[in-house]
Amino acid sequence: MAKSLQTSEPELLKLGVKAPVQETLLTPRFYTTDFEALAQLDISAHQAQLQAIVDELRADYNRDHFVRDSEFEQSWEHIDGETRCAFIDFLERSCTSEFSGFLLFKELSRRLKNRNPILAEAFHFMARDEARHAGFLNKAMSDFNLSLDLGYLTKNRTYTFFPPEWIIYTVYLSEKIGYWRYIIMYRHLESHPENRFYPLFRYFESWCQDENRHGDFFKALLQCLTTSRSASTQPHLWNKWKARLWVRFFLLSVFATHTLTVLERASFYRSVGMNPYAYNIKVIEKTNETAARAFPVILNTNHPEFFRRLEECSDMNLKLAEIDRSNSPKVVKFCQKLPLVLSMIGHLLRIYLIKPIDAESTREVVC
Numbered sequence: 001m002a003k004s005l006q007t008s009e010p011e012l013l014k015l016g017v018k019a020p021v022q023e024t025l026l027t028p029r030f031y032t033t034d035f036e037a038l039a040q041l042d043i044s045a046h047q048a049q050l051q052a053i054v055d056e057l058r059a060d061y062n063r064d065h066f067v068r069d070s071e072f073e074q075s076w077e078h079i080d081g082e083t084r085c086a087f088i089d090f091l092e093r094s095c096t097s098e099f100s101g102f103l104l105f106k107e108l109s110r111r112l113k114n115r116n117p118i119l120a121e122a123f124h125f126m127a128r129d130e131a132r133h134a135g136f137l138n139k140a141m142s143d144f145n146l147s148l149d150l151g152y153l154t155k156n157r158t159y160t161f162f163p164p165e166w167i168i169y170t171v172y173l174s175e176k177i178g179y180w181r182y183i184i185m186y187r188h189l190e191s192h193p194e195n196r197f198y199p200l201f202r203y204f205e206s207w208c209q210d211e212n213r214h215g216d217f218f219k220a221l222l223q224c225l226t227t228s229r230s231a232s233t234q235p236h237l238w239n240k241w242k243a244r245l246w247v248r249f250f251l252l253s254v255f256a257t258h259t260l261t262v263l264e265r266a267s268f269y270r271s272v273g274m275n276p277y278a279y280n281i282k283v284i285e286k287t288n289e290t291a292a293r294a295f296p297v298i299l300n301t302n303h304p305e306f307f308r309r310l311e312e313c314s315d316m317n318l319k320l321a322e323i324d325r326s327n328s329p330k331v332v333k334f335c336q337k338l339p340l341v342l343s344m345i346g347h348l349l350r351i352y353l354i355k356p357i358d359a360e361s362t363r364e365v366v367c
Contacts, residue, residue, distance in 0.1 A: 030100045031100070039111065039115035039116050039119075041116065043119065045224065046220050046224050049220050050220050054122045057126065066132050072199055079144075091137055093261075094137050109123035109124040122217055129214070136203070138150070140198075176287050179211040180282075180287050186205050188273070196272070244297050247296060248299065251291060255287075255310065258280065258283065297356040323340075
């Protein structure tokens with residue numbers, strides 16, 4: 001990365017000094033999986049659908065979209081203070097997330113090349129898209145005299161192992177929530193161009209189309225899990241009560257992470273004229289509706305306790321961050337943080353226990 005100091009003050013950022021983001025539960029994760037199990041996934045029942053998605057990915061409708069135009073060719077020193085800090089944080093975390101997807105898809109394509117050609121080709125094209133996104137974001141950071149050392153990230157980030165089924169659940173939701181995040185912000189700024197302080201936002205419409213296509217591919221993989229009889233999958237878990245519990249867990253995990261991330265960086269959303277609370281609610285509601293097309297159940301986001309408890313978790317997360325920034329001894333920090341962590345777990349458990357909604361009753365909702 002660029003020069004690094006233990007500070008993130010606006011003045012230092014203007015000089016090109018970037019403190020590295022510490023790995024926490026909210027930072028983008030880097031994943032690995034059981035490649036052999038994925039290679040054995042039986043896709044025969046949905047091969048035509050998967051091939052159609054591969055053909056669409058191969059067409060690469062956005063090949064000429066992510067090209068910087070003349071609007072970028074200016075000084076951005078006028079973006080300063082809290083807005084500059086918040087936007088740089090958004091760029092860095094978004095770039096890291098896209099690069100994480102690139103590494104996973106690239107490795108999947110390499111490992112599956114001679115075992116499952118259709119999946120290998122799809123992952124190759126999705127890796128291309130993620131690399132394009134990451135490069136475009138990293139180039140945007142250079143406008144602020146910063147950059148990410150992506151080679152350093154490759155070697156030094158912690159890689160989390162997820163079984164193939166978990167990868168499919170997680171990436172499907174990640175792509176679909178990414179679609180709604182980008183399109184909602186794009187539509188807001190299209191209606192309020194006075195708040196579009198940087199040209200990157202103009203690219204979000206095509207960006208979210210990539211996210212949507214990737215999500216559709218993983219939705220097809222989810223359907224493969226319901227029919228596969230290979231040794232690597234357990235379709236009975238999808239069709240019965242255990243699958244419903246897992247679906248609720250992954251939905252809640254993604255929605256809780258989104259809430260904490262958005263409200264922790266509320267200043268960024270306010271800088272583009274958005275209410276972060278309203279934005280968070282809309283993204284989660286739309287993603288939940290979309291998930292009804294893939295999952296047997298979805299969460300009841302209309303329950304009066306749902307968003308109230310998520311926002312309580314956000315408040316406690318901000319308090320945890322304040323404790324981490326303090327100069328107190330580690331043992332004191334631990335004692336201060338423990339009741340907050342336990343309270344957050346309690347809120348999340350209460351949300352999890354809210355009766356879910358049968359997805360069959362909501363599938364008429366248009367994605």
